Amino acid sequence: xxxxxxxxxxxxxxxxxxxxxxxxxxxxxxxxxxxxxxxxxxxxxxxxxxxxxxxxxxxxxxxxxxxxxxxxxxxxxxxxxxxxxxxxxxxxxxxxxxxxxxxxxxxxxxxxxxxxxxxxxxxxxxxxxxxxxxx
Numbered sequence: 001x002x003x004x005x006x007x008x009x010x011x012x013x014x015x016x017x018x019x020x021x022x023x024x025x026x027x028x029x030x031x032x033x034x035x036x037x038x039x040x041x042x043x044x045x046x047x048x049x050x051x052x053x054x055x056x057x058x059x060x061x062x063x064x065x066x067x068x069x070x071x072x073x074x075x076x077x078x079x080x081x082x083x084x085x086x087x088x089x090x091x092x093x094x095x096x097x098x099x100x101x102x103x104x105x106x107x108x109x110x111x112x113x114x115x116x117x118x119x120x121x122x123x124x125x126x127x128x129x130x131x132x133x134x135x
Contacts (some may be wrong), residue, residue, distance in 0.1 A: 001120050005030055013056075016114040017069070025099040033065020037127065038120055039111030042103075052122040058082050058100040070101060078113040081102045 006022055008015045013032035019029045031038070041055035053063045061070035073079040081101040 004028070006052055007032060009033075009129075010040065011035070011038040011111070011120055011122070012114065013042060013111070015040070016111060016118070018040070019118050020114060029113075029118065031118055032124050032126055033120065033122050034125055036123050037108065037112070038115040038122065039108045042107040042111045044103075044106035044108035045067060051106055053103070056100045056107055060098050060100055062098070073110060073113065078110055078124075 005028045007030045008019050009032050011019075011031045015031055016035070016038060019031050022029045033040075035043075043053070043055045045054055061067045070079070074081075079101045080103075081099045084099050098129050
């Protein structure tokens with residue numbers, strides 16, 4: 001493993017995706033997030049026996065890289081197809097419906113799945129970033 005540790009601030013979908021790609025490239029990665037858990041806008045509020053997703057409630061996948069991730073999540077049972085909506089604005093009407101996906105149990109489960117095997121510090125605040133070791 002490369003000796004340089006990469007720190008990513010934010011453990012939402014973008015931070016988690018970047019951390020996974022770097023890890024898969026044999027880099028040491030640390031995620032730091034201000035929230036109590038990973039997910040960012042893929043958040044689920046749990047109240048007693050109930051829960052409510054707030055922020056992102058569904059997503060689509062058209063980009064090849066994101067389709068591959070969607071397939072991983074679908075195959076693991078982390079997500080399910082929610083519904084097939086209207087054609088995207090740039091598509092010809094009725095040319096094809098695209099599926100929307102949601103978490104099988106909650107949207108936050110998606111983030112928790114993506115965070116598996118990653119080092120994450122939650123409920124932390126980054127107050128400064130300093131450049132070191134260059135030049």
